[in-house]
Amino acid sequence: MKRSLKTLIEKTTPPQVREHLWRTYRRWITRGDRYECPLCGARLKTLWPRGLSHPVLKKYDIIGGGYREQASCPVCGSTERERLVYLFIRHRTDILQRPVHLLHVAPEPQLGRLLQAAAQVDYLSADLYVENVMVKMDITDIPYPDDHFDAIICNHVLEHVPDDRRALRELYRVLKPGGWAILQVPYSERIPTSIEDPTITTPEDRARHFGQEDHVRIYAKADYLARMADAGFRVETLRWWEEGPAFGNPDNRFGLMPRETLFVGRKQASRATARQYRRKSHA
Ligand SMILES: [Zn+2]
Numbered sequence: 001m002k003r004s005l006k007t008l009i010e011k012t013t014p015p016q017v018r019e020h021l022w023r024t025y026r027r028w029i030t031r032g033d034r035y036e037c038p039l040c041g042a043r044l045k046t047l048w049p050r051g052l053s054h055p056v057l058k059k060y061d062i063i064g065g066g067y068r069e070q071a072s073c074p075v076c077g078s079t080e081r082e083r084l085v086y087l088f089i090r091h092r093t094d095i096l097q098r099p100v101h102l103l104h105v106a107p108e109p110q111l112g113r114l115l116q117a118a119a120q121v122d123y124l125s126a127d128l129y130v131e132n133v134m135v136k137m138d139i140t141d142i143p144y145p146d147d148h149f150d151a152i153i154c155n156h157v158l159e160h161v162p163d164d165r166r167a168l169r170e171l172y173r174v175l176k177p178g179g180w181a182i183l184q185v186p187y188s189e190r191i192p193t194s195i196e197d198p199t200i201t202t203p204e205d206r207a208r209h210f211g212q213e214d215h216v217r218i219y220a221k222a223d224y225l226a227r228m229a230d231a232g233f234r235v236e237t238l239r240w241w242e243e244g245p246a247f248g249n250p251d252n253r254f255g256l257m258p259r260e261t262l263f264v265g266r267k268q269a270s271r272a273t274a275r276q277y278r279r280k281s282h283a
Contacts, residue, residue: 009021023075023076026074026075027042027074027075029074030042030044030045030046030074030075031043031044031045032044032045032046033045034046035047035070035253035254035255036248036253036254037073037075037076037078037083037254037255038083038086038087038090038254039073039076039078039082039083039086039110039111039114040073040075040076040078040110042073042074042075042076044073044074044075044255046070046074047070047071047072047073047074047255048070048071048072048073048074049067049068049069049070049071049072050067050068050071050072050079051065051066051067051068051071052066052067052212053066053067054066054207054211054212056208056209056210056211056218057186057211060188060190060191060195060218061188061189061190062186062187062188062211062218063186063187063188063189063257063259063260063261064081064156064184064185064186064187064257064260065186065211065212066211068080068257070255071255071257073110073255076110077109077110078108078110078111079108080255080256080257080260081108081155081156081184081257081260082108082110082111083254083255083256084240084247084254084256084257084260084262085108085111085153085155085182085184085262086111086114087240087246087247087248087254087256088182088238088262088264089115091246091247092238093151093180095118095121095150095151096118096120096121097120098120099120099121099122100120100121100122100150100151101122101124101148101149101150101151101176102115102121102122102123102124102149102150102151102152102153103124103126103144103149103151103152103153103154103174104123104124104125104126104152104153104154105125105126105127105137105139105152105153105154105155105157106126106127106130106154106155106156106157107125107126107127107133107153108155111153112125124149126139139154139157139161139167139170139171140161140163140166140167140170141170142170142171142173142174144174145174146173146174147174147175147176147177148174148175148176149174149175149176149179150176150178150179151175151179151180151181152171152174152175152179152180152181152182152183153181153182154171154181154182154183155182155183155184155185156184156185156186157185158183158185158219159185159186159210159215159216159217159218159219160214160215160216161216162198162216164217164227165227165230165231168183168227168228168230168231168233169231169232171183171231171265172231172232172233172265172267175267176267177267177268177269177270178266178267178268178269179266179267180264180265180266180267181233181264181265181266181267182262182263182264183228183263183264183265184260184262184263185219185224185263186211186218186219187218187219187220187221187224188218188219188220188221189220189221189259191218191220192220192222192223193220193223194217194218194219194220194223194224195209195210195217195218195220196210196216196217196218197209198216200216221261224263225237225263228263228265231265232267233265233266233267234265234266234267234268235263235264235265235266236263236264236265236266237261237262237263237264238261238262238264239261239262240256240260240262241256241258241259
């Protein structure tokens with residue numbers, strides 16, 4: 001777009017209108033048939049790059065981090081992870097069809113907007129540091145009672161938390177029996193145990209050892225799943241590339257990240273709760 005036109009638009013239009021104009025412009029210049037964004041519905045010839053490369057991420061072949069060539073939706077900005085989580089919610093859960101309490105920690109913006117707008121979702125966004133959330137919360141000390149939320153989404157948070165086992169126990173505690181939590185982290189399939197060292201505390205050293213200056217470990221996949229199970233979760237993994245067209249197969253239509261497994265932790269319903277559900281569904 002010509003610079004003079006860009007300046008004119010910036011000077012003469014209110015921010016919301018401007019955002020709408022940019023979105024329309026981006027939708028136009030990237031329109032195509034290769035990809036489809038399930039969050040905003042855009043049909044695209046390409047996705048845009050995202051993330052930062054780091055030698056340690058390459059060394060351990062980290063899945064879920066680093067630089068990716070085809071990553072974000074040029075129209076709404078959704079990432080591979082948001083699209084994967086949204087497809088799971090849409091096709092494998094019923095939370096968009098019934099009244100639910102949903103906790104979204106460190107909310108991904110596009111996904112958050114969609115869930116908040118869903119009529120039956122009682123949505124709560126939370127974070128310890130960022131400002132634009134509904135509640136400030138330390139996930140190692142969650143200020144809600146036991147068995148409170150039907151569903152929790154807490155992605156790419158635990159690799160920042162020194163006592164991640166305690167955070168996992170807290171997330172499990174506030175989940176209702178029968179509920180589920182999506183708990184994505186960046187991870188390696190190459191190492192048997194996670195790499196962590198509490199004496200590594202400076203941003204420079206953390207970046208060097210863990211690939212980002214505010215990360216406190218590199219998770220080994222098996223070890224991470226064991227930590228989820230230790231906290232009480234029944235762990236399920238979803239490998240989207242082994243699923244059907246709902247997840248964009250066979251040609252990765254929704255631009256998901258190669259090999260990014262979805263980690264879902266469930267809290268077993270007690271016998272009494274299971275009986276209650278059965279009675280309701282037969283009523
Ligand atoms: Zn989009």
